[in-house]
Amino acid sequence: MKLAKKDWFFIALIVVVVGVFWAISGEVRTKKVPFDENHRKFYEAFRRGEEKMTIDRACPACHNEQPGGIPFPKNHPVKPAEGPMRCLFCHKFKQQ
Ligand code: HEC
Numbered sequence: 029m030k031l032a033k034k035d036w037f038f039i040a041l042i043v044v045v046v047g048v049f050w051a052i053s054g055e056v057r058t059k060k061v062p063f064d065e066n067h068r069k070f071y072e073a074f075r076r077g078e079e080k081m082t083i084d085r086a087c088p089a090c091h092n093e094q095p096g097g098i099p100f101p102k103n104h105p106v107k108p109a110e111g112p113m114r115c116l117f118c119h120k121f122k123q124q
Pocket residue numbers: 059060061062064066067070083084086087088089090091098115116119
């Protein structure tokens with residue numbers, strides 16, 4: 029089957045639409061909270077119905093720029109110094 033010009037136009041349109049959806053879903057591709065020993069209790073707190081904003085406050089205990097803390101990547105969009113960190117706003121819990 030030979031594709032006519034308008035078929036190619038249609039295919040290009042689909043590629044663009046899919047590309048746009050992929051781009052705006054960017055936030056969802058941010059790394060999720062690992063489900064491991066360090067983070068399991070937050071999954072449990074969330075399941076108990078605790079507010080994400082309350083759970084957020086526990087994250088900097090380990091994730092901080094102090095000696096012994098886990099530093100943020102250089103390109104991290106927010107730094108702890110910039111005020112309260114809404115970690116779970118960007119880093120979602122994994123689907124259980
Ligand atoms: C008890 C210490 C501890 C606490 C508290 C903690 N983390 Fe972590 N987190 C770690 C360690 C260690 C790593 C790196 C190793 C790993 O991937 O588990 C990590 C890694 C991560 C990563 C990167 C995962 C990846 O795929 O690279 C994210 C995102 C994260 N934590 C989010 C959070 C959030 C959100 C909170 C608060 C709800 C939190 N952490 C609280 C210890 C902690």
